[in-house]
Amino acid sequence: MADKKNNHEIKNHQSSLKTAKVFKKGDDLFACSRCGTCLAICPVYKNTLDESFAPRGKLSLIEAVANKRIPFTDRLSKKIYTCTMCDFCTSECPSGVKVNELFAAVREDLVENKKYPEVLDYLKDKIEKAYNITFDSNQGRTDWLKQVPGTDIGDYVKQTAEVVYFVGCVSSFSPRSFSIPRAIVKLLKIANVDFTLLSEDEWCCGFPLLGSGMRQEVKTLAEHNIEAVIKRNAKVLLTSCPSCFHTWKHEYEKLTGIKAGFEIMHVSQYLLKLVKEGAIKPGSLNIKVTYHDPCDLGRNSGIYDEPRQLIKSIPDVELIEMASAKKQANCCGGGGNIESLDPALSAKIADNRAEEVLLTGAEIALSACQQCERTMGTALKKKKSEGGVKLKAMDVAELLLKSLESEQN
Amino acid sequence: MKQSQIKYLEEIAGQDFVITDIEDKICFGYDSTRLEFMPDVIVKVKDAGQISSILKFANEYKIPVTPRGAATGLSGGCLAVNGGISLVMLEMNAISEVNNVDLLVEVQAGAITVDVDKAANKYGLFYPPDPGSLKTSTIGGNIAENAGGLRGLKYGVTKDYVKSLELVLPTGEIINTGAITVKSVSGYNIVDLITGSEGTLAIVTKATLGLLPIPKAKASVLATFDDMASAASAVRDIVAAGIITATLEFVDNVTINAIEDYLNIGLDRNTGAMLLIEVDGYEAAVEAEAQTVKDVCGKNNCSSFRLATSAEERDRLWSARRAALSSLARVRPSTILEDATVPRSRIVELVEAVNDIAKKYGLSIGTFGHAGDGNLHPTILTDLRDKEEEVKVEKAIEEIFIKTIELGGTLSGEHGIGLTKAKFLKLEVSEDAYRLMKNIKKTFDPNNILNPGKLLIN
Numbered sequence: 001m002a003d004k005k006n007n008h009e010i011k012n013h014q015s016s017l018k019t020a021k022v023f024k025k026g027d028d029l030f031a032c033s034r035c036g037t038c039l040a041i042c043p044v045y046k047n048t049l050d051e052s053f054a055p056r057g058k059l060s061l062i063e064a065v066a067n068k069r070i071p072f073t074d075r076l077s078k079k080i081y082t083c084t085m086c087d088f089c090t091s092e093c094p095s096g097v098k099v100n101e102l103f104a105a106v107r108e109d110l111v112e113n114k115k116y117p118e119v120l121d122y123l124k125d126k127i128e129k130a131y132n133i134t135f136d137s138n139q140g141r142t143d144w145l146k147q148v149p150g151t152d153i154g155d156y157v158k159q160t161a162e163v164v165y166f167v168g169c170v171s172s173f174s175p176r177s178f179s180i181p182r183a184i185v186k187l188l189k190i191a192n193v194d195f196t197l198l199s200e201d202e203w204c205c206g207f208p209l210l211g212s213g214m215r216q217e218v219k220t221l222a223e224h225n226i227e228a229v230i231k232r233n234a235k236v237l238l239t240s241c242p243s244c245f246h247t248w249k250h251e252y253e254k255l256t257g258i259k260a261g262f263e264i265m266h267v268s269q270y271l272l273k274l275v276k277e278g279a280i281k282p283g284s285l286n287i288k289v290t291y292h293d294p295c296d297l298g299r300n301s302g303i304y305d306e307p308r309q310l311i312k313s314i315p316d317v318e319l320i321e322m323a324s325a326k327k328q329a330n331c332c333g334g335g336g337n338i339e340s341l342d343p344a345l346s347a348k349i350a351d352n353r354a355e356e357v358l359l360t361g362a363e364i365a366l367s368a369c370q371q372c373e374r375t376m377g378t379a380l381k382k383k384k385s386e387g388g389v390k391l392k393a394m395d396v397a398e399l400l401l402k403s404l405e406s407e408q409n
Numbered sequence: 410m411k412q413s414q415i416k417y418l419e420e421i422a423g424q425d426f427v428i429t430d431i432e433d434k435i436c437f438g439y440d441s442t443r444l445e446f447m448p449d450v451i452v453k454v455k456d457a458g459q460i461s462s463i464l465k466f467a468n469e470y471k472i473p474v475t476p477r478g479a480a481t482g483l484s485g486g487c488l489a490v491n492g493g494i495s496l497v498m499l500e501m502n503a504i505s506e507v508n509n510v511d512l513l514v515e516v517q518a519g520a521i522t523v524d525v526d527k528a529a530n531k532y533g534l535f536y537p538p539d540p541g542s543l544k545t546s547t548i549g550g551n552i553a554e555n556a557g558g559l560r561g562l563k564y565g566v567t568k569d570y571v572k573s574l575e576l577v578l579p580t581g582e583i584i585n586t587g588a589i590t591v592k593s594v595s596g597y598n599i600v601d602l603i604t605g606s607e608g609t610l611a612i613v614t615k616a617t618l619g620l621l622p623i624p625k626a627k628a629s630v631l632a633t634f635d636d637m638a639s640a641a642s643a644v645r646d647i648v649a650a651g652i653i654t655a656t657l658e659f660v661d662n663v664t665i666n667a668i669e670d671y672l673n674i675g676l677d678r679n680t681g682a683m684l685l686i687e688v689d690g691y692e693a694a695v696e697a698e699a700q701t702v703k704d705v706c707g708k709n710n711c712s713s714f715r716l717a718t719s720a721e722e723r724d725r726l727w728s729a730r731r732a733a734l735s736s737l738a739r740v741r742p743s744t745i746l747e748d749a750t751v752p753r754s755r756i757v758e759l760v761e762a763v764n765d766i767a768k769k770y771g772l773s774i775g776t777f778g779h780a781g782d783g784n785l786h787p788t789i790l791t792d793l794r795d796k797e798e799e800v801k802v803e804k805a806i807e808e809i810f811i812k813t814i815e816l817g818g819t820l821s822g823e824h825g826i827g828l829t830k831a832k833f834l835k836l837e838v839s840e841d842a843y844r845l846m847k848n849i850k851k852t853f854d855p856n857n858i859l860n861p862g863k864l865l866i867n
């Protein structure tokens with residue numbers, strides 16, 4: 001009796017693969033063996049202990065839809081969207097299932113079926129109206145800079161330049177993160193780099209929409225941004241946000257068909273290059289730090305070494321790795337749209353990571369992402385208020401600048 | 410189940426912990442066999458008291474109850490084949506302070522295996538049973554399946570570390586059984602009866618587990634052989650030399666090729682078999698044993714031999730063995746992992762039989778496993794959507810089982826009988842022994858409400 005039922009499921013499977021995006025990936029869907037490897041690493045599962053939020057659970061739900069056992073439902077949608085998109089499951093899956101691609105496809109299907117969280121409409125609306133993830137006018141893109149006394153905006157926004165620095169929405173609009181782009185432009189100035197910001201010509205990279213399953217909406221943004229960089233005659237496009245980086249690097253060409261004639265680099269890579277060339281000479285800092293790999297920079301883009309080399313280029317800094325690092329780094333809880341969809345869960349995941357940070361005995365938790373910096377910073381601050389922890393989160397660029405400034409004093 | 414019954418469960422466990430939505434039931438309907446049976450209701454329990462109330466109720470109304478740990482089982486044990494209640498143990502995961510004098514730790518059944526080991530590590534101790542699934546599986550699931558691992562040859566399996574248990578019987582009584590002493594002979598050994606009973610006799614809620622000091626030194630050896638027979642003869646000679654290795658794993662040619670396809674790490678594709686051997690203990694002893702292992706492998710014409718003592722080097726040697734299952738799993742969409750076990754001296758015969766059976770049915774079967782304990786994992790690579798091939802797979806599995814028994818072996822070394830092997834149990838167990846088992850079941854569970862449809866089905 002047991003086997004019969006199962007056979008029936010399986011037999012129906014292929015014949016019911018429909019035109020929906022995710023079902024086109026039927027083989028991949030079927031390749032999940034339900035071994036449970038993903039349970040041990042999924043931050044959402046570990047904090048809910050609920051199978052239906054685990055990657056293999058979500059895959060079984062998608063398969064159930066493919067088998068016409070259930071339609072796309074709100075409950076299913078909520079489970080699918082409860083994901084930090086850290087892609088740990090994808091990189092560890094023994095069967096090589098491209099879980100992230102399946103989830104991306106099913107989110108598109110959910111959007112098509114109008115089964116997605118309402119806040120995403122709000123997000124989409126913001127991006128379509130203001131070209132950024134806030135309702136602030138996009139003209140405020142350089143406000144973080146204006147607030148620095150004695151700044152001549154003309155120095156930062158030019159017609160053409162060798163390098164374009166794509167600041168990203170969070171760093172541009174969230175005061176909490178202003179210190180990161182400020183540190184970066186200071187460093188670029190010190191190294192005499194010919195760079196420019198795009199100012200209001202910078203539009204949201206589209207990453208939040210990709211994560212929401214609204215892929216089509218991203219094309220316009222991508223085309224605009226590529227055009228803007230080309231107009232500046234730039235050879236290099238720099239991003240400090242790993243998600244912008246990932247989107248530029250891995251999605252834009254697929255979306256637009258345009259081959260960017262410029263190099264796309266993350267700030268950590270570029271700063272390391274400047275240090276190696278001697279354009280920036282780090283000062284000494286006698287301090288213990290640890291480094292958190294942002295998911296979009298590490299696992300999703302394979303950049304593990306450059307940020308570490310950059311940290312180690314600062315004399316006397318001691319880098320202590322966390323129990324989980326590089327390809328196995330745990331998520332900070334700030335990924336996907338989970339922070340807006342389930343803030344409590346996001347905070348729990350951040351707290352797990354903060355625990356790992358504390359075990360290193362480091363004084364500063366570094367990252368190379370404004371989002372990781374923020375979620376970890378908040379979690380660490382909470383620990384601080386609970387007692388005695390003297391530890392702060394910071395971006396690698398900020399540490400580099402700090403080392404220069406300490407040398408001057 | 411009736412709505413009023415669900416209501417009653419909610420009163421016991423709390424509304425948020427009783428779930429009947431179809432989406433959730435689908436997710437609590439599978440395990441690592443990939444078979445699917447939906448429960449009628451999911452109940453996430455928090456203590457023995459709740460479980461007792463639920464079982465009393467279920468016993469009265471004859472509602473099936475199926476305990477569920479992390480659902481990594483490979484014999485379908487936690488599947489609710491007759492519907493009813495899926496009793497989820499994961500919230501009960503407390504681990505007490507380690508007692509480093511008596512070398513014990515008390516844990517709730519839902520604790521994750523690796524977390525128990527980590528708790529012990531803080532005291533320089535370790536929890537020896539290390540199933541491949543230890544980062545996910547629960548102690549309750551390990552006890553129910555009497556799980557083994559890679560260190561079985563020297564350190565035994567789960568049952569060797571279960572000292573005492575808190576149980577809830579299908580009729581609702583909560584009992585404590587076993588003793589935390591090194592020795593105990595007070596009455597029948599219920600602890601050993603429950604260990605390996607696959608959730609059919611009682612629900613395990615708490616266990617006191619034994620721990621051991623972490624060995625001072627370890628050395629790993631990777632040796633390759635032109636043919637399976639030479640590798641098997643090396644295994645025999647290692648044991649004959651008086652060495653009980655912690656690990657004695659083997660990987661066959663099909664698996665080596667799958668690993669090489671996947672990882673591309675320069676393995677010789679013509680290698681007949683690979684042995685991964687680990688010795689541990691005091692440094693001097695480890696050194697001497699590693700030397701003997703080397704001599705023995707040499708005498709048995711190994712084609713290559715690598716020794717590693719540092720953690721990093723050992724890690725590198727292990728990478729191939731660790732990737733065995735993943736590599737095989739990538740070859741075809743479906744992977745069926747068996748765990749036929751024979752006396753160590755009969756391994757070659759079983760591997761040869763498996764290869765013949767694979768050829769006969771035109772199937773691809775990679776075999777790897779614990780050569781030291783004769784526990785092999787013939788892994789069938791297939792696509793279960795292909796009806797014709799599925800029939801062949803079933804025939805092949807049956808033939809492997811028949812051969813295993815012929816060789817004096819057993820159907821399952823560690824994965825359990827559960828659902829998938831229940832129809833084969835009588836190949837191994839006599840009518841009289843089977844009846845005895847049924848009577849034991851009846852004594853514990855007169856109304857057959859606890860995990861029905863498993864193990865004993867006739």
Ligand SMILES: Cc1cc2nc3c(=O)[nH]c(=O)nc-3n(C[C@H](O)[C@H](O)[C@H](O)COP(=O)(O)OP(=O)(O)OC[C@H]3O[C@@H](n4cnc5c(N)ncnc54)[C@H](O)[C@@H]3O)c2cc1C
Nearest residue numbers: 478479480481482486541547549550553556557608613823
């Ligand atoms: C990749 C992989 C590798 C594996 N490697 C090994 C290995 O090396 N060695 C090995 O032995 N097994 C191995 N297994 C099989 C499996 O992990 C073990 O059988 C494990 O013990 C199951 O634990 P679980 O918590 O997932 O239990 P589940 O699958 O949830 O349940 C297993 C059985 O235990 C019962 N049960 C669960 N909790 C309780 C409880 N509290 N009280 C009573 N009954 C209960 C269930 O009803 C069911 O019958 C592997 C599985 C996978 C997927």
